[in-house]
Amino acid sequence: MASGAPMLPGGRAFWLRQFTLWHRITGAASLSTLIFFATTGFLLNHPGLIPARAEITTQTLTLPAPLQGVLSAAPASGTLPLPEALAGWLSPRVSVPLQGIQADFDAREVWIDLPRPGGEGRVIIDRQSATAEVRITRRSWLALAADLHKGRNSGAAWPFVIDALALGTLLFALSGFGILLMHARARPATWPVTAGGLALPAILFLLFVHA
Structure with missing residues (x-):
């Protein structure tokens, strides 16, 4: 916490430190793998970008x-x-x-x-x-990356990488939610933005996907 910042009440300060610690650790540990899966997910959504040769x-x-x-x-x-x-x-x-x-x-x-x-x-x-x-x-190596994203024919060890990323991302999201919760009172836009992030995919699904 920066010097000069007001001290938080004991219990709240403890949980904020814990949430921040876990958010930082899980973010650093899963950063490169998360970038890989985000990039390959984009490629899978646009298969024309993957060379057919x-x-x-x-x-x-x-x-x-x-x-x-x-x-x-x-x-x-x-x-x-x-x-x-x-x-x-x-x-x-x-x-x-x-x-x-x-x-x-x-x-x-x-x-x-x-x-x-x-x-x-x-x-x-x-x-x-x-x-x-x-x-x-x-x-191509892009096709290789796309198959690794899906876990297709990737051997016995690769599923553990996917499971570890899923767990790390879950902890990253939950600790981030905890930080939001701690700061929400001083930041009124927190919950409207969070609710919008939940509602927008649901609206798009109901309008364009759900039969």
């Missing part, structure tokens, strides 16, 4: 002899987890962890989807020739 790469791999036996012993039909040996060999070659991933088996081929943000891919293993055709599609 894509880079496609293909390669053909020959399974080593030990894995050919694993392939021969794999099921002839159904959707099942890819055998660990095959997953361990393919993962570094396609830059996607495949342990536990589901694959589609039939008597001639094994199909494996390669989910990734900003693109997609697939592996088709020919059971007779023991070769794997790998096809990877990579789109």
Whole structure:
């Protein structure tokens, strides 16, 4: 509190300090991630800004002899987890962890989807020739950012980033509301502006969205 400012009553001063502290901490901790999600949310609302071009790469791999036996012993039909040996060999070659991933088996081929943000891919293993055709599609970094915003094919760790941002933003908003509450008496415009922020989206929804 600046020197010379009037002292607040004990309880009110304590809560104002707490709200200000938490508002500052959560704002600083979530600032960069919040900017990222705000920017990518704008891009998702204007998909024409995301370039449609894509880079496609293909390669053909020959399974080593030990894995050919694993392939021969794999099921002839159904959707099942890819055998660990095959997953361990393919993962570094396609830059996607495949342990536990589901694959589609039939008597001639094994199909494996390669989910990734900003693109997609697939592996088709020919059971007779023991070769794997790998096809990877990579789109622009804006498409990658948009997929991360949605959490699309973003792996096991990224949802924790989204959850942490949601919690941080909630604490930021609640502590900001506490600061508003503390200063509202001296700032008459506080509640009309707050009510307007609540009412405007509801009005727009009722006028232009709600059927």
